[in-house]
Amino acid sequence: MKLLGLHHVSILTGKAERNFQFYTKVLGMRLVKKTVNQDNTESYHLFYGDANGSPGTEITFFDIPGLGHTYPGVSSISSTSLRVRDTDSLLFWEERFTQFGIIHEMIVKRANRDTLAFQDYDGTRLILVADNGEAGVRAGVPWEGSEVPREHAILGLGPVTLTLAISEPTVGVLTEMMGFRHVGSYPSLAGDFPDIQVYATGEGGTGAEVHIETRPDLPRERPGRGSVHHVAFRVPNEEEYEYWVKRISSFGLMNSGKVERYYFKALYFREPNHILFELSTDTPGFDVDEPIESLGERLALPPFLEPRREEIESKLRPLELQ
Known part of the structure; x- marks a missing residue:
């Protein structure tokens, strides 16, 4: 059994309002779910993705007001990469980033693909990658x-890059336990x-790679706003x-066990360099409690939190997303 590719990437933001402005107004992504961090319901959790909230297209954010800077490093x-159709799209985005005053670099080759690195308002390090018809x-x-x-819309997640002091233990987990293969x-x-x-x-390609x-x-990195909390892979x-729950445990890695997130089932574990990995199911999806045409328009709570809605809403700070 193979993992299908990337499911989502979750990142820390210091201000959800500016985060929303960047990902919806500048990048043109769709807010597909406005909910809470299920492990800390006093914090918002925002999911941005494609038109249908498809697995493999979500970049998500935990809102932690007042969060300090990230000090980049290993582990x-x-x-995090985001896919666009082709190199012409990168030229569009290069001009758009200049127009909006977004920090960005020049278009360069990474893994024989045209790419454009940039940062959001929190300093999150992002890369646009051109598919250019790749299988x-x-x-x-x-x-x-x-x-x-x-024709220039963001189409989902591209490769994530892991920065490590010693790579061999992580590579062992990716290849021997998770079934990844070296491709270049x-x-x-x-x-x-x-x-x-x-x-x-x-199937490989831009939506299924780890660099x-x-x-x-x-x-070692000191995380803060703009740092990545975890990366999730598609089951x-x-x-x-059920197979992966047993497999992860059989390798002796400490893990969360089964976690019900309602929109997907999850399993969390840290690989030897302490990066948090998640395995997430494609099913049932983000339209399980909202019609596709109105995704992200209200505060969505899974059924096990719905009885506490009044309490949860009373403890959340007001959030105006426009």
């Missing part, structure tokens, strides 16, 4: 409810460091989820 998910995991459905033209490498853009190694799962950067010169259904 981190150091960058692999299917892209998402463009959201047409923004001013971004359909490319030179580090940071200087005279080892090539970045590329590992893929499922490993080895940087023994760096200290197609509950039957295969």
